[in-house]
Amino acid sequence: MNSYSLTRSNFKDIFDRLSAEYRLFGPKRLAGRGRFSDTDLITCDFLADIDELEFEEKSFMSPKSVVFPADETTFVFNEEEFKEPLMRDQREIIVFLRPCDINGFARLDKIFLENGDRVDPYYQRRRQKIHFFMIECSSSFENCFCVAMQSNHTDNYAVALRFDKESIEIQIRNDHFNRFFESFGTKSAFTPEFVKEDAVKVELPDNDEMPAEIFNHQMWSEYDQRCIACGRCNTSCVTCTCFSTVDIFYPDSRTCGERRRVWDGCHLDGFTEMAGGHSFRKNKGDRMRFKTLHKIYDFRKRFGFDMCVGCGRCDDVCPEYISFSSCINKLGSTLKGEKA
Amino acid sequence: MIDNPYRPFAAEIIELRRETSAEFTMKVKAGADFCPGQFFQVSLPKIGEAPISVSSFGPDFIEFTIRAVGTLTNALHEYRVGDRIFIRGPYGHGFPVDKFRDRDLLIVAGGSGLAPVRPLIQKSLAGELGIRSLKLIIGFKNSEGILFSQQIEEWAKKSDLTLTIDKAEPGWSGKTGLVTEHIKKFPKDNLKNLEAVVVGPTMMMKFSTAELVLLGLKEEQIWVSFERLMSCGIGKCGHCKIDYTYVCVDGPVLNYPHASRLID
Numbered sequence: 388m389n390s391y392s393l394t395r396s397n398f399k400d401i402f403d404r405l406s407a408e409y410r411l412f413g414p415k416r417l418a419g420r421g422r423f424s425d426t427d428l429i430t431c432d433f434l435a436d437i438d439e440l441e442f443e444e445k446s447f448m449s450p451k452s453v454v455f456p457a458d459e460t461t462f463v464f465n466e467e468e469f470k471e472p473l474m475r476d477q478r479e480i481i482v483f484l485r486p487c488d489i490n491g492f493a494r495l496d497k498i499f500l501e502n503g504d505r506v507d508p509y510y511q512r513r514r515q516k517i518h519f520f521m522i523e524c525s526s527s528f529e530n531c532f533c534v535a536m537q538s539n540h541t542d543n544y545a546v547a548l549r550f551d552k553e554s555i556e557i558q559i560r561n562d563h564f565n566r567f568f569e570s571f572g573t574k575s576a577f578t579p580e581f582v583k584e585d586a587v588k589v590e591l592p593d594n595d596e597m598p599a600e601i602f603n604h605q606m607w608s609e610y611d612q613r614c615i616a617c618g619r620c621n622t623s624c625v626t627c628t629c630f631s632t633v634d635i636f637y638p639d640s641r642t643c644g645e646r647r648r649v650w651d652g653c654h655l656d657g658f659t660e661m662a663g664g665h666s667f668r669k670n671k672g673d674r675m676r677f678k679t680l681h682k683i684y685d686f687r688k689r690f691g692f693d694m695c696v697g698c699g700r701c702d703d704v705c706p707e708y709i710s711f712s713s714c715i716n717k718l719g720s721t722l723k724g725e726k727a
Numbered sequence: 728m729i730d731n732p733y734r735p736f737a738a739e740i741i742e743l744r745r746e747t748s749a750e751f752t753m754k755v756k757a758g759a760d761f762c763p764g765q766f767f768q769v770s771l772p773k774i775g776e777a778p779i780s781v782s783s784f785g786p787d788f789i790e791f792t793i794r795a796v797g798t799l800t801n802a803l804h805e806y807r808v809g810d811r812i813f814i815r816g817p818y819g820h821g822f823p824v825d826k827f828r829d830r831d832l833l834i835v836a837g838g839s840g841l842a843p844v845r846p847l848i849q850k851s852l853a854g855e856l857g858i859r860s861l862k863l864i865i866g867f868k869n870s871e872g873i874l875f876s877q878q879i880e881e882w883a884k885k886s887d888l889t890l891t892i893d894k895a896e897p898g899w900s901g902k903t904g905l906v907t908e909h910i911k912k913f914p915k916d917n918l919k920n921l922e923a924v925v926v927g928p929t930m931m932m933k934f935s936t937a938e939l940v941l942l943g944l945k946e947e948q949i950w951v952s953f954e955r956l957m958s959c960g961i962g963k964c965g966h967c968k969i970d971y972t973y974v975c976v977d978g979p980v981l982n983y984p985h986a987s988r989l990i991d
Contacts, residue, residue, distance in 0.1 A: 461733055464772045469735055469813070471728050503962025503976035508728045602990040629965030632958045636773045644773050648958070651966070658966060659991070661956045662777065662797025665929075667991035677991075685971040 389565055390558045391572035398555045401567050402437040409518075410476060412453045413483030414446040415439050422706070431484075440483060442550045445528040447704055449625035450484045451495060454513045455650075457622070461509060461632070462646040469646065471508075479516045483548075486581060487531070487696040489519050490538035491625030497690045498628045509648075518545040518561065525549070527585040530699030532712045535589035538696035540581045547579040587699065589712045592719045597684055606721050607672035610714075613707045614654065614671035620678070620701035620711070621652025626694050629653065653678050679714055732961050735770050735813035741788065743808055746874045750839065752782060752792045753803065755812060759784045763846035764821030764952055764980045767791070768960045770813045774802045778957045778975070780843035781817065789814070792842040792874065818960040819979050822847050822924060822950060828857040830922045833913070835864045835906055835935050837927025841874050843952055843979075844926050852885050859920065861886040862913075866906035866931070868893050906931065910938040918943050926952045936983055949983035 393401070405411060411434045420428035429441050430448040462469040492514075499510035521544035533539040545561035556577040559565055621627045631651040636644030651658060654674045660666040668674050686694035701711045728734075738755035745751050761784065769791060770776035777799045782792035795804040806812060824847075832851060836844050851858045863882065867873050869892050882888055889909050891902040902909070906927075923944060925935045932951050939949055955974045958964035967974035969989040972981070981989075 466772060466811075467737070469772075471731060471734070498963060498965075503973065505732050505961045505963075506730075507961075507963050508731050508733075512728070599988070599990065628963065630958060631964065631966070632776055634770075634773050634775050646770075646772075646776075648964075651958075651964070653965070659956050661954065662800055663794070666956075673991075680970070681968070688971040 388558060388560055389562075389569070390556070390575045390577040391568050392575040392577065393555045393557060393568070393572040394553075395555065397571040399437050401571060402440075404567055405481060406435075408478065409481045410478050411481045411483070412450065413520075414441040414444070414522075416441045416444075422704075431482075434483075442483070442522055442548075445485070445531075445698075445700075445703070447700065448623055449491065449698065449700060450482050450488050451491065451625050451627075453480060453482050454492070454495065454510055454517065455499070455628065455630075458647050458649040459509060460645045460647050464634075464644055464646060465642045474512055479518065480513065481518050481520050481545075483520045483522055485522050485524055485698075486541045487533045487536075487538045487698045488625050489521060489541045489543050490696045491698070492517075492519075493543075493692075494626040494686070494694050494696070495628060497686075502689075518564075519543060520545060521547045521579065523547060523549045523579040524582045525580075527582045527587075528699065530587060530702040530710075530712070531582070531585050532587040532589045532697035532699060533582060534585050534697070535587075535591060535712075536693060536695055536697035538698075539583070539585075549577065549579060585697070587712045589697070589715050590719045591683060591693070591715065592722050594684065594722065595688070597680060598722070601718070601721065602676065602680075604676075604721060606717055607676045608670075609672065610675040610709065611670045611672040613709055614675055615707060616654050616656055616671055616674070617706060618652040618655040619704040619706065620709075621654055622650055623700040623704045625696060625698055625700070626682070627652060629658075653681070675709075675714065679711070679718060682711075683715055683718075733815070733959070735768065735776075735815040737811045738789070738814050739811050740806055740808050743806075746792060747872055749796070749872075750792060750794045750874060751804065752790050753806070753812070754783075754788055754790045755814065756787060757789050757814065758787055759789045759817070760786070761817040762821030762824060763850060764843055765817035765819050766843075766960070766979060767814045767816030767818065768957075769799070769803070770815075771799060771802050771806075772813065775799050776958070778818070778960055780952075780979070782842040782845045783849060784846055792839070792845075794839055816960065819975055820977065822952075822980050823982075824850075824856050827851075827922050829859055831860045831862070831917070831920050832858045833862045833864070833921055833923040835866075835910060835923065835925045835927070835939075837866045837906055837931035837935070838868065838872065839874065840927030840931070840952075841865055844924060845875065845878075847924065848882060848886075852882060863888040864891070864906050864909045864913075865889065866891045866893070866909075866927075869896060870899050905934075907934050907938045910935060910942065913942055915943055918948075922948050922950065924950045924952075936987065946984040946987065947982060950980055951983060951986050952979045953981060953986065954979065 415432040499507040549556040682695035742754035783790040955967035
């Protein structure tokens, strides 16, 4: 493992050299695109230039879109056959992201590569090209509770980066990347640090079995009114993997079209609706219960660790100011028989 | 992509049969050897994809019995013999036929729930599953809704079959009453060697399984099959998840101790 100290201009050169071989993605500020007037949106997007990398703030959208785009053509079809679209750009991918998001990928991997003993080929063909460039968190952001979810720490990165005022400190775990850095910068002893404490405290229920009363508990009814089923918590979440399949076709063609998969979410209307109109979880509170238990209980029951990584994006983006961390704590109190 | 589980293949329609005013059976040409209770993702380009259970199969055909109530099923209704539909599968865990060997089997089916158990009935009666005896309780809302009526007559000759409609109606000389009333009449002796399968609408399954437990059957002796919205059929899309269970890969057939504890 090598560590280097770089200047800003060193890093710009390295970024350009990396860009020639890889496609780079990371937090990117879109000016004026925020949800209130005169605010920016920080999303995860393709980075054409180092100046586009937003390394100070937390992104609203997670890096899951790099492996699992919001909509993706799975097939082009005519009346005879279904054909997969090629992945035109075959370059490997570098993603700048934070420790919680790297841990988020381990959750995505469980669903897309393992669940049901089948590999999702669309996910896999991107996933196997990805290298993580981890941005160190010097301190916790608003709404973060990664420490409680044990996702504040990871060793799963190719390169770790600390953006200081003057310099950029890096540590290389994947020697393959040495060649980009060794001719720049000076050797150092840098090792990344990880957040040890979040302002938001969460006590996780550790029940192996959730009592049946919890599913119908009145604690969820609060969300019947508050939640407006916009699904932002689902779309911003790094671990939400649900999708729906839709066929689209072109007005000028009688025979050709595309089958696409698009993000879907358990908070959205229609998520469980079957032919004939029967659906489950009509109340928003039931959807909140479904999501909460999935994130901190039933995923663990199936895969051995919790799904939620405590990035707090669901709290950041909720237009109704619903706090997921508070919800977990309320569930914990309810389980202990306290008044939530 | 060499191994793309989402890629459907074309299957030619070789026979269409009207079952009731709302339901029809579509027989397609496709090589198939799988387990009764499994399902396929059926799709039409430009319309979409949906899970449909198999209502019969053989070495070179698969049948789907379809109720035209959704976007896809309504579009399928327009298709004719010689047309091609697209399918992928089979998916999921079907009925545990190995566990049924040398056992007495009771099948309780309600309405369109008869479709997914039909291959189980056919294979049982053909002696392919090594089942000791077969008893059937089949219920429909009314006589107009009866599926596979000719086959039911044939099954009645070879098994202990109760066909019932919910309420008496003019011209109906057969049995009436909900399936639960007929479960109540089931002989309580020799329950130890019994396995029970219950498939039908949610409420019918809820009360039928409760009735079987009251009868004295252990929960482990009861099997149900679930129906949920699915987009992928292979444990990825999340629509059919209940608690830690994915209906598409863990089910659709589930043992009752498992199924009864799942809350949507």
